[in-house]
Structure formats: structure tokens, C-alpha cells
Amino acid sequence: MPEDATTMGDEDVLRAPLVLEYPFKRTTGPVIGAFLTALREGRFIGIEDDNGKVLCPPVEYDPASGASLTKLVPVGSEGEVLSWSWNQSVRDGQPLDHPFAWVMVQLDGADTPMMHVVDAPHEAMATGMRVRARFASERIGSMDDLLCFEPVS
């Protein structure tokens, strides 16, 4: 523990950063695994329900009926911002290191939106704007392979 002291009453007490970390490793299952595999390939997939509705990101079970969903389908890498919220004060661990917008983006071919971020100036943000995915140059099969979305100019 470094000699970084603070005061408590009249006495100096020690203080130090303490990082508690659990290095979990979890299996993805076939549906989320396929979604992450697609991200690693620089693209998106969704999953189709019994009525032909495409959910993206894909889920294992129909949110309405609970039935197992199994039919994976391709989804575009561009989409439409359905709603957004500006993030002015950026915190550690957030997707970008400068102010950005949290968005609900519905990708082309999907019928449900996913939550992500758009890297654009505040004045460029608008509901209904077109955005495209920006992927990491080195991808490993993780959500972090998708860096953000950016406006389609």
C-alpha cells in the first residue's frame, strides 16, 4: 500500500486504490456465438421469429411467446437512428473518449433496434439519421469489435 495519506480526525490514515476483478469466462451459446462470429467478420446477423420479424441483436427465445428461435439471417451494417441521448461527460470504460450519443439504431433488414453509440458532433445528431457501423481493425469475436456507428454522409 503506497504512503498516500489522508486525515481522519487528527491522525493520518493510509489510502490506496483497490481493484477487485473477477476474470469470468462464459460460453456464448449458438445464437450469441454466431452474432459475435459475424462481428468478427465485420458484419451483422439477426434472428427471425415465426412471423418473419427479424430481431437484432439475435435472442435465443421469442420475447413474446418464449419459443426457441433458430433461423439466423443477415442484417445490414447501416441503419436508422430511432432515438438518441447525448453523453457530454465521458467516463472511464465508455465506448468513446470524447462526447458522443447513445442511440437506438435499427439496422437495415432488422425489425428491432439495438443500443449503441454514434460518434458525431451534437449538431449532427437527429432522429431518423442514417448511420453505418465502424468496426475495429483487429477483431476477436467480442462486442468490442463494433467500435461505434458514424453518420452516412
Next chain:
Amino acid sequence: MTDTTSSQPAPIEIPEGVWSQPAVNMSAVADLESVEAVRSVRAFASMTYDYTPGLATTRFLRAIKEKRLVGERCSETGKVYIPPRGVSPVSGLPTTEQVELGLDGTVVSFCVVNLDFTGNAQEIPYVSALILVDGSDIPIYGLVREIPYNEVQPGLRLKSVWVEDSELTTSFENIKWWAPNGEPDVPASDLADYI
């Protein structure tokens, strides 16, 4: 999900009758079948605290930097606690009297660790023991080395093995491990109050 592992586990054969997710239909995304599928992710859960140990443990840690072990005594029961937390767990009274302890101790109980786990830096098997430091009334955890694991037993007398003086900090890690000090074992009856 912040990272994936590079070495993917092989697909697991799930015994019949055990729940599993149904296989997916990839006919519409058939090209994804020709690449290696992602089967697991590393998902670190990490929390960063600004930790302060409080007044009593600060006194203890300042002493340990000087290669001293200092406990604090309960004014009602006379018991000496290490590391001190500033209050007696029995009487609830503040512990104000500091007590200089020895640098040797006695094994009260122990565990031979045969399983490796994430974050473990020790070679298995190794012995983790509850050690009653001379002059104290509550045992602390310590690593026992310099003796075969199957010769460790309650009552074994130990000395603390410290880092080099130049490496002393305000940390319990100043004590690298504990090792036999050559003294005769303490009779089990003397340890009855501490087990």
C-alpha cells in the same frame, strides 16, 4: 464482454436429457459456417475502490513497514487482536493499547492446497495456515514453506520470513511466508482456545 479468449474450448457433448439450446439454422448465413465459431468470451467484472484501512490498521501497517507486528488489546477481555481494526469484537470497546508482538508464531490449523485456480501464484501443493503470532489472541493467515506439506501440523512453531529491508512497504506482503523455527511443537491443549 471486453475480450475473447484466443484458445476456444472444443464443443462439449451434453449428456442426453440435459438442457441445451437448440441448434441454429445457418442456411441464410452459410458463409459463417466456414469460419471458426465464437464459443466463449472473457467477461471481466472489475471494480476500482479508493480503500482506506482506518486508523488502527494504518498504525499496524506503518509498524509492519518497520518490520514490527503490532496488535491492539481489548481493555475488558485482555485479548490482543492482529491486524487491529480499532474495536474489540467481543466487548465493542475501542482498542487503544498497542501491543508489540513477536515475529514468530504457531500453526493453529492449516490446509494443503492441491487445486490450482485463477490468480494463484503458488506452485501446488502448498500449505495455507492459520498462525497464532506470539503475544496475540487471534490467528492470521499465512503461507507455510521450507517444510514438506505432509509434515505440517497444529502446534508447529514458525518464524516469519520477510522481504529485504529495502523492499519493506506498508503491506502484509512484507511477510513472504512462514517457515519452521526449530522450536518444539506447542501441545494441542495450549491451542484449544484458538481453534
